[in-house]
Amino acid sequence: xxxxxxxxxxxxxCDVIIIGGxxxxxxxxxxxxxxxxxxxLFEKNRHPRFHIGESLLPMNIPILERLGVLAxxxxxxxxxxxxxxxxxxxxxxxxxDFSKSLEKLPGYAYQVKREQFDExxxxxxxxxxxxxxxxxxVLNAATTADSASVTVRxxxxxxxxxxxxxxxxxxxxxxxxxxxxxxxxRHARHRSAAIFxxxxxxxxRAEPWTGNISIYRFRIGPGQxxxxxxxxxxxxxxxxxxxxxxxxKQRKGSxxxxxxxxxxxVPPLKxxxxxxxxxxxxxxxxxxxYECREHSxxxxxxxxxxxxxxDPVFSSGVYLAMHSATNAAELxxxxxxxxxxxxxxxxxxxEIRAGLKEFTWFIVRFTTPALAWLFAxxxxxxxxxxxxxxxxxxxxxxxxxxLRRLRVFKALYYITSLFxxxxxxxxRREMRALEAG
Numbered sequence: 001x002x003x004x005x006x007x008x009x010x011x012x013x014c015d016v017i018i019i020g021g022x023x024x025x026x027x028x029x030x031x032x033x034x035x036x037x038x039x040x041l042f043e044k045n046r047h048p049r050f051h052i053g054e055s056l057l058p059m060n061i062p063i064l065e066r067l068g069v070l071a072x073x074x075x076x077x078x079x080x081x082x083x084x085x086x087x088x089x090x091x092x093x094x095x096x097d098f099s100k101s102l103e104k105l106p107g108y109a110y111q112v113k114r115e116q117f118d119e120x121x122x123x124x125x126x127x128x129x130x131x132x133x134x135x136x137x138v139l140n141a142a143t144t145a146d147s148a149s150v151t152v153r154x155x156x157x158x159x160x161x162x163x164x165x166x167x168x169x170x171x172x173x174x175x176x177x178x179x180x181x182x183x184x185x186r187h188a189r190h191r192s193a194a195i196f197x198x199x200x201x202x203x204x205r206a207e208p209w210t211g212n213i214s215i216y217r218f219r220i221g222p223g224q225x226x227x228x229x230x231x232x233x234x235x236x237x238x239x240x241x242x243x244x245x246x247x248x249k250q251r252k253g254s255x256x257x258x259x260x261x262x263x264x265x266v267p268p269l270k271x272x273x274x275x276x277x278x279x280x281x282x283x284x285x286x287x288x289x290y291e292c293r294e295h296s297x298x299x300x301x302x303x304x305x306x307x308x309x310x311d312p313v314f315s316s317g318v319y320l321a322m323h324s325a326t327n328a329a330e331l332x333x334x335x336x337x338x339x340x341x342x343x344x345x346x347x348x349x350x351e352i353r354a355g356l357k358e359f360t361w362f363i364v365r366f367t368t369p370a371l372a373w374l375f376a377x378x379x380x381x382x383x384x385x386x387x388x389x390x391x392x393x394x395x396x397x398x399x400x401x402x403l404r405r406l407r408v409f410k411a412l413y414y415i416t417s418l419f420x421x422x423x424x425x426x427x428r429r430e431m432r433a434l435e436a437g
Contacts, residue, residue: 024304025170031329048115059394077110187289196240
């Protein structure tokens, strides 16, 4: 990305250029188009296309209502009433019911096939008046104090320059600006990889928890990790394992054999997969968690995964993308109307980083003995369990009551770690040994 002062005086082709046609890009595009701005959005692939990240949060619901797509999502999604985690009880799991949050929040979310969900958002942006371009790759970008431009290449190989007044990077894990400006950095305390696939024939929870996301922990070889199980429509179930990159490198056999070895290492999950068959979309990915040092600059801003990506244990990805995109659209609209840019950008970054920090605290500790025990033995002392439900619902922005109760939970975590000091020390030794190879 370079600065091009000479194009500032040239007539712009649009007001806002958006890189990426996923949840962040389409949300920002729709919001801005509805405010009267000319928006051009560039998506390198063509919808529908497969994408991981299929579990939404209750805090997505108000955004979907605002965008006017909730009814469409309801038709293609599986209603998600709760998240369940392993526990030593008669059921074998504890349910964190979204209807029992500390603050009044939507009591449900959805599990969605992302190719369907993303296309709904994309077509909704088109209906709002956004000029969309699929199979069109952004090659480079430039900004000045009052303008932005990109060079794009279409499916036929033709290139052209597009000029605008603002640039939003919603390119997802491609992190277009993060890569070109060398802003992307791996998470210092959480290194992970993932392997996942779609299955048929997987047993679902009994009513009323049929649509739950189920989370399992596993131990295999010298390390450990966690597993998601997400029920989707048409009898499809998304299952994936998140683990240390070193464990992925040490695997023997094919990718599907390794995934099945992990899944069958957890007896309750193995029992749910007696009739399971691999359906497709088997993939592996590494370097899961990262954040960019800066999320904004002169006439540009990042939204969603382009700015940061967290381990998906709490299904925060799509919500963080759509929430940040909504805020980014508000910022861009105000700047284009003459508001001072930098103060708004600083406020934007503070809020987004604060929300990321709350999720990150739990993510980096999720496989520790103390946090595993607390999730398996929830107590609503001082309404702490309700606050956990609120956090799992995505309520981390401006959630003052929830955040105060979560501080109590964090204190309980440190006290529990002291009581479990032998397990904690063994866990830390194992982690250090695994990282050392």
